[in-house]
Amino acid sequence: MSGPVVALSGGIGGAKLALGLARVLPPGALTVIANTGDDFEHFGLPISPDIDTLLYTLADLADPQQGWGRRDETWSFMETLRQLGGETWFALGDRDLALHAERSRRLAAGATLTEVTDQLRRSLGIASRILPMSDAPVRTRLRTDSGWLDFQDYFVRQRCEPVVREIRYAGAEAAAPSPAALAALADPALRAIVICPSNPLLSVGPMLAIPALRSAIVRCRAPVIAVSPLIGGRAVKGPTAKLMQELGLAVDAAEVARGYADLIDVFVADVADAGIAMPRGITLVTTPTLMSTLADRERLATEVLKRGLSPL
Amino acid sequence: MSGPVVALSGGIGGAKLALGLARVLPPGALTVIANTGDDFEHFGLPISPDIDTLLYTLADLADPQQGWGRRDETWSFMETLRQLGGETWFALGDRDLALHAERSRRLAAGATLTEVTDQLRRSLGIASRILPMSDAPVRTRLRTDSGWLDFQDYFVRQRCEPVVREIRYAGAEAAAPSPAALAALADPALRAIVICPSNPLLSVGPMLAIPALRSAIVRCRAPVIAVSPLIGGRAVKGPTAKLMQELGLAVDAAEVARGYADLIDVFVADVADAGIAMPRGITLVTTPTLMSTLADRERLATEVLKRGLSPL
Numbered sequence: 001m002s003g004p005v006v007a008l009s010g011g012i013g014g015a016k017l018a019l020g021l022a023r024v025l026p027p028g029a030l031t032v033i034a035n036t037g038d039d040f041e042h043f044g045l046p047i048s049p050d051i052d053t054l055l056y057t058l059a060d061l062a063d064p065q066q067g068w069g070r071r072d073e074t075w076s077f078m079e080t081l082r083q084l085g086g087e088t089w090f091a092l093g094d095r096d097l098a099l100h101a102e103r104s105r106r107l108a109a110g111a112t113l114t115e116v117t118d119q120l121r122r123s124l125g126i127a128s129r130i131l132p133m134s135d136a137p138v139r140t141r142l143r144t145d146s147g148w149l150d151f152q153d154y155f156v157r158q159r160c161e162p163v164v165r166e167i168r169y170a171g172a173e174a175a176a177p178s179p180a181a182l183a184a185l186a187d188p189a190l191r192a193i194v195i196c197p198s199n200p201l202l203s204v205g206p207m208l209a210i211p212a213l214r215s216a217i218v219r220c221r222a223p224v225i226a227v228s229p230l231i232g233g234r235a236v237k238g239p240t241a242k243l244m245q246e247l248g249l250a251v252d253a254a255e256v257a258r259g260y261a262d263l264i265d266v267f268v269a270d271v272a273d274a275g276i277a278m279p280r281g282i283t284l285v286t287t288p289t290l291m292s293t294l295a296d297r298e299r300l301a302t303e304v305l306k307r308g309l310s311p312l
Numbered sequence: 313m314s315g316p317v318v319a320l321s322g323g324i325g326g327a328k329l330a331l332g333l334a335r336v337l338p339p340g341a342l343t344v345i346a347n348t349g350d351d352f353e354h355f356g357l358p359i360s361p362d363i364d365t366l367l368y369t370l371a372d373l374a375d376p377q378q379g380w381g382r383r384d385e386t387w388s389f390m391e392t393l394r395q396l397g398g399e400t401w402f403a404l405g406d407r408d409l410a411l412h413a414e415r416s417r418r419l420a421a422g423a424t425l426t427e428v429t430d431q432l433r434r435s436l437g438i439a440s441r442i443l444p445m446s447d448a449p450v451r452t453r454l455r456t457d458s459g460w461l462d463f464q465d466y467f468v469r470q471r472c473e474p475v476v477r478e479i480r481y482a483g484a485e486a487a488a489p490s491p492a493a494l495a496a497l498a499d500p501a502l503r504a505i506v507i508c509p510s511n512p513l514l515s516v517g518p519m520l521a522i523p524a525l526r527s528a529i530v531r532c533r534a535p536v537i538a539v540s541p542l543i544g545g546r547a548v549k550g551p552t553a554k555l556m557q558e559l560g561l562a563v564d565a566a567e568v569a570r571g572y573a574d575l576i577d578v579f580v581a582d583v584a585d586a587g588i589a590m591p592r593g594i595t596l597v598t599t600p601t602l603m604s605t606l607a608d609r610e611r612l613a614t615e616v617l618k619r620g621l622s623p624l
Contacts, residue, residue, distance in 0.1 A: 076388070079407075084410055093388075095391075098392035098395075099392070101355035101393060120396065123397050
């Protein structure tokens with residue numbers, strides 16, 4: 001299983017598989033392209049939730065309970081903010097804040113998000129590359145019955161409760177992919193592209209909405225393998241199922257595969273979804289996909305790579 | 313000693329007397345106008361060091377050793393920032409960060425610095441009003457042998473080591489005073505204006521460089537009392553003496569009094585400076601001015617008010 005691999009990932013669920021891939025591949029063989037449609041500014045600080053979750057997960061610093069944030073976190077900032085009557089709907093740990101501060105400083109000094117992220121992952125001792133999908137802002141917005149919401153307003157402040165009628169990835173059409181992401185996808189030695197089991201609408205959707213990123217994946221000769229985020233029609237975590245239903249989609253793994261039909265060669269679904277119909281030309285692989293333990297992550301990563309690297 | 317009193321203050325030294333004044337005056341009788349020439353943005357957060365020191369000091373939250381920052385502080389943010397290779401020359405505690413975040417949020421929402429500061433002091437249970445000298449940015453800059461430096465670069469990062477040739481208060485000429493500060497100075501019931509023992513060049517200088525603030529003090533019929541920051545030609549803390557010398561001034565209390573000559577009625581100097589020459593029309597009062605204990609602060613505050621309120 002040598003040769004570079006590119007993974008497309010959102011936050012928690014995707015990061016689990018990314019960690020598995022990082023552990024079963026040789027050091028440095030993995031490049032993770034991260035969704036930045038969730039990025040926002042809070043208190044003047046630039047926050048990239050999916051990149052941050054990937055950084056903490058791959059650095060083995062992630063909080064194992066929550067999936068986001070750091071496990072060695074302290075909370076004096078939030079506690080004081082509450083005492084001051086400040087906005088506390090987005091949890092920011094004291095150590096997590098340092099990441100945002102350093103990102104803020106380096107962006108203000110003229111570095112790109114790609115450069116800043118690369119510096120951060122090196123500081124944290126991560127061998128895999130983590131790249132934003134774009135250095136330009138792309139912002140996922142959701143139309144609900146009470147109007148358009150910014151992503152974090154919907155996702156964190158309102159806990160995904162509003163019914164979503166439409167999703168837009170503002171800025172995606174005009175955004176150029178991160179040059180490093182394009183280079184990774186154009187690498188003739190590339191062995192596979194893995195679409196992690198992230199929310200197809202909120203995490204993978206923004207990436208595929210960037211025209212040059214989508215076309216680079218379509219053009220790529222390496223196999224593209226997507227892993228289903230749904231198991232038996234239910235999401236492991238997060239609003240994937242609820243969103244699909246609200247948008248009139250079938251709530252099952254087959255629907256996810258159809259959404260990726262023009263991109264993928266292999267679709268990895270859970271054993272609970274054995275026998276689902278695949279679009280023409282796509283190979284279905286079923287295997288246990290629930291990643292509770294580190295061993296689960298490594299096993300699924302190995303399986304995904306094996307299927308991707310074998311003749312189709 | 314009833315009736316409103318206005319104090320002009322910088323950070324640590326001035327805040328000590330401001331605390332004494334707050335404690336000997338009836339609750340709410342004191343308004344402190346704070347220097348904002350030291351304000352800067354760090355990591356995208358707006359920081360107002362002198363306002364912050366006043367807030368913490370008057371809320372009885374100040375670190376008694378350092379004078380700045382909070383005594384109940386934790387340092388996870390700085391520790392992590394150091395691990396990330398970030399800029400750690402300006403110490404920001406985890407709890408202190410919450411103040412800057414809340415300020416950032418409220419300024420971004422359109423509040424003025426006067427409004428934000430008033431909300432913060434209320435949240436912290438401070439009865440005295442704390443007002444920025446202006447809602448417009450005024451930035452103290454220092455010309456050294458290696459060029460112009462921003463204030464915090466000079467003061468914190470370079471520990472006041474560069475030799476200063478010239479000081480400018482960028483933006484002061486065009487800045488309007490905080491409307492609340494002007495209103496406090498125009499209050500016909502005003503009993504006294506106290507210029508705290510702050511650095512005359514770095515802390516009081518920026519305030520007096522705002523034309524409408526200076527003229528409001530000149531016009532005011534209440535007595536103006538300045539307290540010397542120098543004792544026997546030495547500063548209690550900070551670069552006052554070094555700076556005065558570098559700028560070719562005499563390094564003594566009399567020089568400070570001359571600098572305030574067109575504004576003040578009474579000059580309070582330490583007993584060590586008994587007999588110094590005063591400009592015409594200014595009454596010299598000598599009393600112990602070193603404020604080591606809380607009792608010292610209250611005693612000096614009482615003395616200053618007594619001298620200011622008695623017939624000159």
